[in-house]
Amino acid sequence: MGIILRALIRTTAAGTLAGLVTVSGMVLGPLSQSAQGDWLTATTGVNLRSGPGTTYPVVGGLATGQRITALGDSTGGWTPVDLYGKRVFVASRYVTGDTTYRAADSTTGSTTIVGTATTTANLNVRTGPATTYPVATTLGKGTSVSLTGQTSGTWTQISRSGSLYWVSTVYLTTSATAPAPVTTGTATTTTNLNVRSGPSTSYGIITTLARGTAVTTTGTTQDGWTQISLNGSLRWVASSYLSAGSGTSVTLPVAEPVTSTETMYATASVNVRTGPATSYAVVTTLERSQQIGVTGRTSNGWSEVVWQGAQRWVSSQYLTSSQPAPSTVVEPISNSSFLASALVGSVGLGTTVPAITPIVNTVESRWPVVGPYYGTRIEPGSDHNDGRAVDMMIPNWSTTNKPTGDAIAAYLQANAQQYDVSYIIWRQHIWSVARASEGWRPMADRGSYTANHYDHVHVSVN
Structure with a gap:
């Protein structure tokens, strides 16, 4: 996420x-x-x-x-x-x-609770249904939350300590055992179908699946709803819009986990989508030379990839098996706030928040081997989405320049207050100001070296 x-x-x-x-x-x-x-x-x-x-x-x-x-x-x-x-x-x-x-109901002094859900990742709790609202607190992965039944877009309202807050629906599940569900078979959607965090229309919509999409079922049903496994989390869809085939009783195969068979590289800035067509939702954007794991499966000019442990799709024409040479294109930024050398091959720096500028310029001047830099991009739920993060690519990250990445991560950690740093990710480990006493914490495997932050240092600011 x-x-x-x-x-x-x-x-x-x-x-x-x-x-x-x-x-x-x-x-x-x-x-x-x-x-x-x-x-x-x-x-x-x-x-x-x-x-x-x-x-x-x-x-x-x-x-x-x-x-x-x-x-x-x-x-x-x-x-x-x-x-x-x-x-x-x-x-x-x-x-x-x-x-x-x-936050509490001004009439009754209490809030009606319609159910509970569990966080599938460390999750920001906000005062309103958008990333523009302040963060009130952060809940750890596996925390149980009370649901009010209110949703707004991809946000779900929760009740906590007698107050109402909002969290991203994507990181909620109604199963305390997520994100390791037991799967029993597959079914097919018979229409465009909403996927929800719980078994009723009062739960938030996670995404919408196109007609004909194959889904993995767990064998659990409730009041006309079927539980499915989607991107490693348990979700729910209306049973009446699922078909197991011809309508007769069939034995459904057990779904296999999504694993990559090789690594490929993006030849240009390219969207990663939930399905093999431009009609599917954009999950994130890969930049030129960014690597990603592929499964070997293709569909009508699209390649199945693994992004943060989930099955996604990228247009095959923008993938190559060998890493492209660094781009010599300079990103146009009118205010000249960034060092000129940092702009070569970089994408999305011009729309980042002001706190990103001194970070990029300091890293570029101290460690000129680093680059390009990737700032704002389409990635809902990520700090990149609102310009509060930058990825600093480390060439030869597995050999000669590993110490460079180590030095950058350590420098930003030591100077977090000066640069208004919120958290840093490097080599599948995260350090945050909010949990500084815990040091560098390991992260779950997301499916590729890039997704696991081995080839770049990620830094987010407040």
């Missing part, structure tokens, strides 16, 4: 936190009461503490304008708030309440 891991809470620089210095000329918003579920907005940089007083340890911080959820009333000048699922405290005079964003 390109795992989304932005931190909500970022302690501001020493000397600017409320309670440490006097902020002259600033109008602070006193807060005497704040009900559970209300949003609080920091009126200045302020510490978050483990208890209601300055004698308690600092456990985080809010920058001016950042929001956080209240967990109860303000008492003695301190308000309990939710920090990654933990109860911590903020000085009430440095935050202001906003009941516009109150």
Whole structure:
């Protein structure tokens, strides 16, 4: 999924936190009461503490304008708030309440729960149904969440600590055992068919399958719905729109796992799709020279590939078995913010957020062997999609330049605050500011060296 891991809470620089210095000329918003579920907005940089007083340890911080959820009333000048699922405290005079964003139902004081789901990856929880909304917290893989039945596009509303939030439907499943489902056979869709995260229309739509698509079934049904395995997760479709063949009882074959047989390279910027035609949804975009695993299966000029462990398709004409020579094309960027040498063969830098520029320029000046750089691209659920990430390609990554990638990853880790880094991925390991105490954590196999980040260092910013 390109795992989304932005931190909500970022302690501001020493000397600017409320309670440490006097902020002259600033109008602070006193807060005497704040009900559970209300949003609080920091009126200045302020510490978050483990208890209601300055004698308690600092456990985080809010920058001016950042929001956080209240967990109860303000008492003695301190308000309990939710920090990654933990109860911590903020000085009430440095935050202001906003009941516009109150999550609990204003009429009943409670939220109707229609079911539960489980996260299939580390998952950002947001205040609204889009990546433009702030991240309230991050849930670990395998976390159970309560569903309200409300959806918006590819987003699902959940209830947590009495408040309503939104998560990407793609990373939810109604099976606690995902993403390793047991499969029993296949069926075929008889019309364009919505795939949902649970067995009713109240659950969010994950994707839509075209008529005639083969799906892998698990043998589980519920109230007119059939459970299927899709991209390693358990999903649901309406049983009435599935056919096992001619309508007679048949023995369905056991589905085989999707594995690659060889590695190929993109000859140009090319879309990766959910099926073998341009009518299928775009999952991500490969850049020139980017490698991907192929299964050997083809269909009408399309090659089946493995992207992040899932079966996907790429137009065969844009794949080659040998790595193309580096492109000499320079990406046109009108503001000249990037070093000229970094633009050769790069794609998507011109639409990245400003924090990406100093990262690229520093890496290019310190390690000129690196490149090209890949910034913004179509990849729903990824920081690349909204320009907050860059992939820095490492030539000869498996031999002579492995130490270069190691050095870049270590440098960005050590200077994460300076460059506003959220997380770094290198050689199938991830390090994030939010979980810095855990060090570099291993990641699951996504099916190719590129998807596993062996040939490039990925960095996301806040």
